[in-house]
Amino acid sequence: MLDYALRRLVMTFFVVLLIMAFLALLIQLVPGDPVRLVLGAKAPESVVQSVRHDMYLDKPVPAQVYYFFTNALHGDLGVDFQSQRSVTSLIWTALPHTAILALASLALAGLLGIPLGVYAATHPGGWLDRVTAVATISLITMPAYVAGLLLLLVFSVHWSIMPATGTGSLSDPGDYLKHLALPAIALAVTWIGYLARLVRTSMLEVLNERYILAARSQGIRERLVVYKYALRNAVIPTIAVVGVGLGTLLGGAIFVEVIFARAGLGMLIYNSIQTRNYPVVRGGVLVVALLFVAVNLLTDFVYHMVDPRIRVAS
């Protein structure tokens, strides 16, 4: 187990290195002078030079990567091109909203998706199973922005019952929740389909296992067999998938935040792209990638801990 953990960590370290190098070098790809592009043709040369210096753009390329990396270790992701605010503080303000959005959609998806999957598995071939199968594929393939736009259309424009824009403030939880609802549902939609199918497939496989047959032959109540025995075994592969799904979630978050004008990391990245604020883009994308890597690592370890067989085998 320890051996495996160590290897994983080392690999992850190199992956993170590569990601950071890539992002540090990204700015080199900009056709023309990135600083000029942002500050405009009328900005005085001295200002341009000073910004370039602050961005380490006057140094050789390998040095840029090096500085990016060492600064990042100290939590310094550079400064905003225009307002000179620290990128880290910008991200720090935006991140909680995205995190809350992600958790809310996951919770929603779990609440709806898992029971749906269990029901479909325990009534295979039934009408609900077939409807679920079709519905879930449609839900899975629905991109987050389509879900968001349609929800916006129906609940904010047509029926005007939910707010269309804004985040609300955390000091007013009720208002915050109202602003959270539609975005969270939009993101959850893809996930519900995904989870339901995963749980269904997992459950079907587990329900065919001999230990389930053995449990039934011992006269154990069906409800116990399904919800205690089968579900626990079926959920394990689901955990492994959560990590991967988070990537899609984070990708979808950017759309949902834009559509609902909701503050968050996605909105931050989007705005920065519009204003060519590369340090913010770079920092934001880095945080997203790091989050994803961290969650994957975590779910990998949890998965190994939860399944006693793998724990022993490692």
Add this chain to the structure above:
Amino acid sequence: MSEPLLTVDGLEVVYHTDAGTLPALSDVCFEVREGQIVGVVGESGCGKSTLGAALLRLLSPNGEIVGGRVMFAGRDLASLSAGELRTLRGQGVAMIFQDPLTSLNPTFTVGQQIMDAQRAHQQSRASKDVLRRRAIDALTRVGIPDAARRIGNHPHEFSGGMRQRIMIAIALLHEPSLLIADEATSALDVTLEAQILKLLKEINAVHGTAILLISHNLGVIAEVCERVVVMYAGRAVEEGDVYSIFDRPLHPYTRALLAAVPSPQHRGTTLAAIPGRVPSLLALPPGCKYADRCDHAAAVCVAREPGRLDVAGSRVSCFLYDDSVPEAEKPRADWAIEPVST
């Protein structure tokens, strides 16, 4: 004669698959008396495992019982409600399976599984301590050392033989009248197999538990069983007491099966194997299913299925013993005894 404990009468089971409807069991008839040990033997795919599941009405979702009756302790299982069936499972009839590693849930401790099995059939709510103590007792009774500590272990932390004992312990928790052992020793090596068989015989002798032993291993059947049912392609082709089956097999398939068992007496001769293959259940021939591999098949064998006949104390499905077939068309075999029609 008192009523048999288990009566299987004309049982028909099919599976619905993408490729069509498979007749897994056709017109299977046999009985098990109280305290009796009956064996069901046959090659892979002959339907013997389907039989085990069907008896407890635990077929997989695409399986269906489409004919016949199963009577247990005088009651027709088809007439039981779901609740009554559940009461039956584990209490009246218990089952143990082939590979104990896959028969025990890997994510729960052995103790939890035993306690759950206990809780399935308790009249009053016993406390967790009582359940735990009973679980330790159950393990000790089947010969698991250091039971009190091992109760917190997971299945994969036990050896194969011990896992099978755990399964047996669970099966015996509620003192069932019938124990169905579905290939219970097939995944074990010879030494362990002998131990488990000894345990089963003990259980039968001490508790009077009837046992339905399903196996492909003739040696196991010979050692433990009193009566034997021979199955082929979903049908019971011969049924009789163990001595008759082994000394004086009536059905050509039984004979061929016995001949195929290698033994030191046949050293130097070619290993006898039954030529041909078991017919695919998707494409069963109309007549006797064994006809294409049988040395003695006649035209009537290919044309229609033989009925069940009582011959010298055994029951057999073969035209060799069917007097209703004109002599000219009947198959012949010099080893076949003259039928004494009843």
Add this chain to the structure above:
Amino acid sequence: MAVALQDGEAAVVRAPAAGGTLTRLGRLIREVTRRPAGLFGLLVVCLLFVVVVAAPVVAPYSPYDQSIVERLQGPSLKHLLGTDELGRDLLSRVIFGARIALGVAIPAVLIAMFVGMLTGLISGYMGRSVDQVAIVGMDAIQAFPAVILALALLAVLGPSLRNVVIVIGVALAPGYARVVRAMTRAAKQNQYVEAEVSLGAGTTRIAVHHLLPNIAAPLFILIAMDIPSAIAIEAGLAFLGLGVPPPSPSWGALLSDGFRYVLISPWAIIAASAALMLTTLGFAMLGETLRDVLDPKLSGTRRWKKR
């Protein structure tokens, strides 16, 4: 949702099936159309191709014809799906949008496939450090949600048809690399292959005779699942303003235009959403059916277990 063999998952290298390629293809098509999901998917995909090829013929108007008088109308006899904010016919824009969708998705998936296969082959075959480096690379690319990676790259490179295709191709490549890598590694250890190598078979023969037939199935499935992903990513990028530049009628652009005028007219959003969903649904169903059909005969034995 891409299908990929993760590292460590066993890849089974089987001997190639009997029958010529054409008969096998025929059999495959028959198996797929036997299932309603597969039939639906195949029909949608075919419809899409027809629309793409015959767009100028099928579309009632040019997607660029503006008519300010008729702007933001709902469906009518004249404009079956309504009009957008510049009076352009939505149906025509949707139809030509299909061209962009496939015009981006197919090259992107092809790039992903070739780059991925090459990487996977080399990585799986050479093993050791080359392999480790490749894995780190794949993990790094897959550490970004596809959209975010695309955004980051397009933000610096600037949006254009070429860039969008390349960027999506890069994002999807690791999926193919992993599958091919797993297959290559399995083939390396496969005893058939060992035997042939010891008899002097060259690498090419091994690649063609053993790898290709076994790769075909997972590759097909991956392609069928990646095309809708690519379409969705492209539309998403266009929605955020980083797709193929206007006035291209990308479905994403339709969504973004519609978003701007959402309070006045929902039809652009409805039209583009319907097109996107129908397309992705069709491909996804086709991919699902392919997986059912081509996966190691799971669909046959799954329902009937011999015990």
